[in-house]
Amino acid sequence: SQQGEEDPQALSIQEGENATMNCSYKTSINNLQWYRQNSGRGLVHLILIRSNEREKHSGRLRVTLDTSKKSSSLLITASRAADTASYFCATDTGTASKLTFGTGTRLQVTL
């Protein structure tokens, strides 16, 4: 079963706007990661946030983690057409050697 569920399933914005996508998960986690997948390609790692962290930044990306609500959000600021992709969260529990992915958010950035 999926551990993470992203919301919304699809998001369409204009270039320059901010994009926010959310991930909710079911069980306690050790780390949460975000990945990007361009159409027809493999996934690319964006950022990892540990369970004892609340916020992390990487360039135009900002990730927050609320373990009490079992949720995370990914904010992409000043979006570009090249940000058009699907975004997935992935969690691990720290005990089982498994990474569990959510169903993804499809982001479309138009000019």
Added chain:
Amino acid sequence: NAGVTQTPKFQVLKTGQSMTLQCAQDMNHEYMSWYRQDPGMGLRLIHYSVGAGITDQGEVPNGYNVSRSTTEDFPLRLLLAAPSQTSVYFCASSYSAPYNEQFFGPGTRLTVL
């Protein structure tokens, strides 16, 4: 470094045929895994390996076999292909456990008729 490579990129099989999807990495990663991606389902873990000689089942292992004789290679075998195995398959690797950044291959698009 080539990173994670997968072959073939595309494959069409008939029901009942068998084949092996190849995955190799040149980063000396201990952890390797196979996922399948279906529309609306995200990625589901098929099998994984924490090192040479060690494999274990993921979420959807039925119909698939793996082995890990070397650190570099992690082939996925379909023994009796079924239409339900039509999917895009991704191989991934990481330095140690999956708690680290995963490096993904480009994927194999498999169709079973």
